[in-house]
Amino acid sequence: MRADLHIHTTASDGCWSPEQLVAEIQARSIGLFAVADHDTIASLPRCEALARSAGLAFLPGVEISTRCDERLFHVLAYGFDQRHPLLHDMLVENRAKLTTVGDFLIHRLWHEGYGIDLEEYAAYQYDAARGGWKTFNFLVDHGFCADVREYSEKFREHLAATLPAFPHPAEAVTVIRAAGGVPILAHPGASLRSVGVAEKTLHPFLGFGIAGLECYSSYHDVETTRFCLAWCARHDLLVTGGSDCHGGFVGRELGVPVVESDDLRLGELAERAGLAELNRL
Numbered sequence: 341m342r343a344d345l346h347i348h349t350t351a352s353d354g355c356w357s358p359e360q361l362v363a364e365i366q367a368r369s370i371g372l373f374a375v376a377d378h379d380t381i382a383s384l385p386r387c388e389a390l391a392r393s394a395g396l397a398f399l400p401g402v403e404i405s406t407r408c409d410e411r412l413f414h415v416l417a418y419g420f421d422q423r424h425p426l427l428h429d430m431l432v433e434n435r436a437k438l439t440t441v442g443d444f445l446i447h448r449l450w451h452e453g454y455g456i457d458l459e460e461y462a463a464y465q466y467d468a469a470r471g472g473w474k475t476f477n478f479l480v481d482h483g484f485c486a487d488v489r490e491y492s493e494k495f496r497e498h499l500a501a502t503l504p505a506f507p508h509p510a511e512a513v514t515v516i517r518a519a520g521g522v523p524i525l526a527h528p529g530a531s532l533r534s535v536g537v538a539e540k541t542l543h544p545f546l547g548f549g550i551a552g553l554e555c556y557s558s559y560h561d562v563e564t565t566r567f568c569l570a571w572c573a574r575h576d577l578l579v580t581g582g583s584d585c586h587g588g589f590v591g592r593e594l595g596v597p598v599v600e601s602d603d604l605r606l607g608e609l610a611e612r613a614g615l616a617e618l619n620r621l
C-alpha cells in the first residue's frame with residue numbers, strides 16, 4: 341500500500357482543502373496518509389472524516405516548529421489526542437510566534453525603505469488556495485519577490501535574524517508524548533543540511549526522546565535515506581516517510597518519494613491508522 345505521511349493543507353501553507361487533498365490521494369492510489377500542517381490541527385477532523393468515508397488509512401499529524409542551537413527543527417507528531425490542552429497551548433503559542441515574526445520582517449523592510457504601507461499590510465488578506473502565508477503573499481503581490489525561492493534568498497539575513505523562540509525539541513517531544521502521540525524528527529536531511537546527517541548530529545535527538553526519523557523524504561538523496569534507516573535500526577526507532585507536499589505551492593509532488601507501508605516501521609501507529617483492519621479486508 342502506498343503511503344505519504346507528510347502533507348500540508350490550506351490550514352497552514354498548502355494549496356489544497358481537505359476535499360481536494362483526499363481526491364488527489366485517491367487519484368494516486370495512496371492507501372495511507374497523514375496530514376501534518378505547521379503548528380495547526382485545524383484540517384484534521386475534516387480529513388479524518390473524508391478518509392473514513394473513502395476507506396483510506398489515516399493518521400492525524402502536525403509539524404511542530406522547534407528551535408535548538410539557533411536552528412529550526414520540525415518535529416512531527418502522529419496519533420495524538422487532538423483535544424489535549426498542553427498540545428493545544430503549544431500550537432497556539434507557535435502560531436502567534438509565526439505571525440509575530442512575519443509582522444517583524446515587514447516592519448524591518450519598511451524601516452529599510454521598502455515601499456510598504458503598514459496599514460495596508462495590517463488589513464491584507466489572501467486566498468488560502470494560493471498556499472504560503474500572509475507575509476510571503478503580501479511581498480509577492482507588491483512585487484518584492486516572485487516565489488518562495490526568491491523570498492528565502494532575498495530575505496535570508498532578515499529571516500535568520502528573526503528566528504522565533506520556538507520550544508526546544510525536547511519540550512515538544514514531552515508535550516507530544518503527554519498527548520499520547522508519537523514524536524518523529526522531520527526531514528533530517530533538510531534540518532541538518534549545514535552540518536550533515538551523521539551519528540554525531542543525530543545523537544542529541546535520542547536524548548530529546550524522539551521515537552523515530554522521517555527517513556523517506558523529498559529532501560533526501562539515496563545516501564541520506566540509507567543512513568537514516570541504518571541509524572533507526574541501530575537505535576530501534578520508528579521509520580516514517582512523506583512528500584512534504586503543499587499542493588501546487590513549493591512544487592513537491594504528492595506521494596513522492598514513492599513509499600510503501602511495508603517500507604515503514606510504524607509501531608503502535610499502524611494500528612491507530614487502521615492498517616490492521618484494512619489488511620484484513
Ligand SMILES: [Zn+2]
Pocket residue numbers: 403414526527
Ligand atoms: Zn518541515
Ligand SMILES: [Zn+2]
Pocket residue numbers: 346348376403584
Ligand atoms: Zn512539512
